[in-house]
Amino acid sequence: xxxxxxxxxxxxxxxxxxxxxxxxxxxxxxxxxxxxxxxxxxxxxxxxxxxxxxxxxxxxxxxxxxxxxxxxxxxxxxxxxxxxxxxxxxxxxxxxxxxxxxxxxxxxxxxxxxxxxxxxxxxxxxxxxxxxxxxxxxxxxxxxxxxxxxxxxxxxxxxxxxxxxxxxxxxxxxxxxxxxxxxxxxxxxxxxxxxxxxxxxxxxxxxxxxxxxxxxxxxxxxxxxxxxxxxxxxxxxxxxxxxxxxxxxxxxxxxxxxxxxxxxxxxxxxxxxxxxxxxxxxxxxxxxxxxxxxxxxxxxxxxxxxxxxxxxxxxxxxxxxxxxxxxxxxxxxxxxxxxxxxxxxxxxxxxxxxxxxxxxxxxxxxxxxxxxxxxxxxxxxxxxxxxxxxx
Amino acid sequence: xxxxxxxxxxxxxxxxxxxxxxxxxxxxxxxxxxxxxxxxxxxxxxxx
Numbered sequence: 001x002x003x004x005x006x007x008x009x010x011x012x013x014x015x016x017x018x019x020x021x022x023x024x025x026x027x028x029x030x031x032x033x034x035x036x037x038x039x040x041x042x043x044x045x046x047x048x049x050x051x052x053x054x055x056x057x058x059x060x061x062x063x064x065x066x067x068x069x070x071x072x073x074x075x076x077x078x079x080x081x082x083x084x085x086x087x088x089x090x091x092x093x094x095x096x097x098x099x100x101x102x103x104x105x106x107x108x109x110x111x112x113x114x115x116x117x118x119x120x121x122x123x124x125x126x127x128x129x130x131x132x133x134x135x136x137x138x139x140x141x142x143x144x145x146x147x148x149x150x151x152x153x154x155x156x157x158x159x160x161x162x163x164x165x166x167x168x169x170x171x172x173x174x175x176x177x178x179x180x181x182x183x184x185x186x187x188x189x190x191x192x193x194x195x196x197x198x199x200x201x202x203x204x205x206x207x208x209x210x211x212x213x214x215x216x217x218x219x220x221x222x223x224x225x226x227x228x229x230x231x232x233x234x235x236x237x238x239x240x241x242x243x244x245x246x247x248x249x250x251x252x253x254x255x256x257x258x259x260x261x262x263x264x265x266x267x268x269x270x271x272x273x274x275x276x277x278x279x280x281x282x283x284x285x286x287x288x289x290x291x292x293x294x295x296x297x298x299x300x301x302x303x304x305x306x307x308x309x310x311x312x313x314x315x316x317x318x319x320x321x322x323x324x325x326x327x328x329x330x331x332x333x334x335x336x337x338x339x340x341x342x343x344x345x346x347x348x349x350x351x352x353x354x355x356x357x358x359x360x361x362x363x364x365x366x367x368x369x370x371x372x373x374x375x376x377x378x379x380x381x382x383x384x385x386x387x388x389x390x391x
Numbered sequence: 392x393x394x395x396x397x398x399x400x401x402x403x404x405x406x407x408x409x410x411x412x413x414x415x416x417x418x419x420x421x422x423x424x425x426x427x428x429x430x431x432x433x434x435x436x437x438x439x
Contacts, residue, residue, distance in 0.1 A: 086436060111437075126430050127405040129437025135397035137437070144402050152415050158432045159418050192438050223434070 010177030011240045014073050018179075018243035021360055022282045022326050023304045031352055031389035032243075033361040033382050034181070034328070036076035039104075040367035041066040044375060048099045053084045056164045063168065067176055069375075072382055074178055074243055076366065080165040089154040091140025102370050110198030111136050114205060117217055125223045133196065173241050182247030182284060184232060186272050187225030189218050190252040190265055196221070199255065211263060218264070226271065233275045244307060245281035246272060254289035261294055277305050284309060284328060295321050311364050316354035326358045331381065333365040336373040341380035348381055352389045361385045409433075 020028035042052030045062045052058060063078045087093055097104045111133040112120060120128045134147070141147040172178040194202045206214065229246070236245060253265055269285075276283045286309035287294065295318075298308070303324035310318065315330030330351050335344050348361060361381070367373045394400060413425035 083436070090436070123405075125437075126433050130405045130409065130433050131403050132398045133437045134433070135401040135403065136394070139394065139397070141397075141401050143400070144408075147401050147403060148408065148411065151412055154436070155412065155416060155429065155432055156418055158435070159428075195438070 005177075007173075007175055007177030011173065011179055014177070015179055015240035015243055017073055018360060019282065021358065022244065022307045024326070024357065028357065028391055030391060031356050031359050031361055031385055032073040033385035033389075034074050034076070035070060035072040035367070035378070035382075036329075036362050036365075037066075037367040038077075038081070039079070040369065040372050041079075043102060043370040044373075049102060049104060050097050050099050053079070053082050053097065053104075054088070056085075056160070060164075060168055060171075064171070064176075067172070067178065070378060070382055074181055075172075076181060076362075078165075078168045078172065080168070083158075083161055086154050086157040086161055087138070089157045090134075090138040090150050093138040093140070107137075108198070109136075110196070110201055112196040114197065114201045117205070120220050121216060125220055128220075179240055180242045181244060183236060183238075183242040183245050184229075184247070186229045186246050186248045186269075187222055188249060188252075189222035189225065189268060191250060193218055193221040194252045194255065203255070206260065206264075214264060215267075218268070222268075226268065229272055230275050233272065233279055233281060236279065236281060238281065244284045246276055246283040247286075248272065248283060249286040249288075249309075251288040253287040253291070253294070258293055262297065266297055273301065273306070277302055281305070282307065286311075292318065292321065298322055298325065301325060307360065309362075315351060315359065319355035319358045323358075326360065327355070328360040329362045329364045330355075330359065331361055331363050333363040333367065333372060336363055336367070336377045336381065337371050339377060341377055344377045344381045345384045348384050349388060352385065356389055356391070361389075 014032070017029060017032040019025070021032060039049060039052065041062050042049060045052075045065065047058065047062070052062060059079045067075070084095060084097070087095060093107070095104055095106055112128060116128070116132060119132075123131075134151075135141055138147070138150070141150065169180055173180065197205065205217075209217070233246065238245065248269060250265065253261060256265055273283065282305055284307050288311060290312040291298065291308065292313055299322055301324055306324075307326040307328050308318070308322070310327050310329035315327045318325075319327055331348060335347055339347075351361065352359065363373070365372075409426060409429050413429045416425045416428065419425060419428060
């Protein structure tokens with residue numbers, strides 16, 4: 001007799017799969033396998049980028065069918081990061097979609113000027129964003145009346161976006177039995193500061209500002225979020241709607257030397273990591289690029305709480321260097337796009353043989369563009385990991 | 392490239408204009424903090 005699918009059973013099993021790897025439980029059943037995508041499922045389903053990003057019903061249809069086809073253990077997201085309808089209501093800005101090249105790119109210009117740092121300190125983040133950043137970023141604003149009218153429409157779209165994101169996450173949890181990767185994300189004040197200033201001005205300010213002044217400014221970009229996150233960690237009740245507890249990501253770390261990382265970045269993360277340990281939570285950490293040069297710092301993290309998302313680093317090597325940590329990633333994306341199913345299987349086997357007890361298999365980069373992956377390769381990878389990695 | 396004087400051209404005023412935007416909201420449930428929603432929108436869309 002066929003077993004009736006029970007999403008609650010699947011959800012509990014998936015939670016345990018991920019949890020056991022992070023906590024290094026001897027009861028771990030196998031290596032989980034996940035898919036990290038941005039817009040690749042849109043292309044995989046045969047649509048163009050703009051039609052996918054501007055239509056929530058289509059997004060939902062695409063991502064649900066994606067799961068039914070690939071059946072990964074869990075996913076990095078369900079297009080939740082895409083706010084193109086909101087920015088379209090604002091008249092465009094921030095992101096350009098190029099359907100001819102199947103690409104999109106962010107307009108990378110400084111939104112806060114270096115000479116406005118004092119203004120930021122006096123006025124705070126919301127006022128700075130509203131009065132300075134919005135007019136710069138949303139370049140179709142003609143005058144104030146026009147800006148206010150566009151923002152009124154954008155507020156409706158913002159509500160629609162948040163409602164859609166909540167609904168699709170709930171659908172995956174309740175109907176598919178697929179937990180979200182994280183319960184909640186932590187703040188990224190350094191990243192937001194870097195994005196606002198742009199790389200050039202950020203680097204200049206980093207070199208010239210005193211430590212205290214730099215942290216005072218970063219504190220504005222934090223905007224109380226660190227304290228809020230600590231509070232959430234304190235109250236958090238673990239359950240199977242998510243695999244890991246806290247998610248922390250950083251792109252700014254890739255711009256910092258080891259000394260700068262120790263001085264400015266680690267003090268922002270450490271209170272949250274300490275709290276996660278204190279309350280018995282797990283946390284996923286992403287430091288964009290490579291983090292091997294931060295190994296001496298990361299080595300002090302206790303066993304059983306943390307999983308590092310990897311990008312450029314060799315997961316097997318990092319598992320040896322950082323035995324207390326688990327790793328999410330490791331599979332070379334270029335093989336998914338340009339290899340064969342057998343090559344994918346052989347590479348997955350080597351990865352599992354090297355560090356299975358510390359491993360959640362995933363591509364080492366988000367699948368974004370049409371050639372990032374071949375569907376047969378991804379299917380071969382997922383099916384192989386589920387079968388071969390049983391402990 | 393953005394307009395050099397964009398903030399001055401548009402002339403948005405956080406203290407005056409945010410309550411106006413909040414007042415125009417008719418899609419949130421009864422009792423929702425509309426000012427907080429507008430503020431959250433500003434922080435999200437100003438960031439990314």
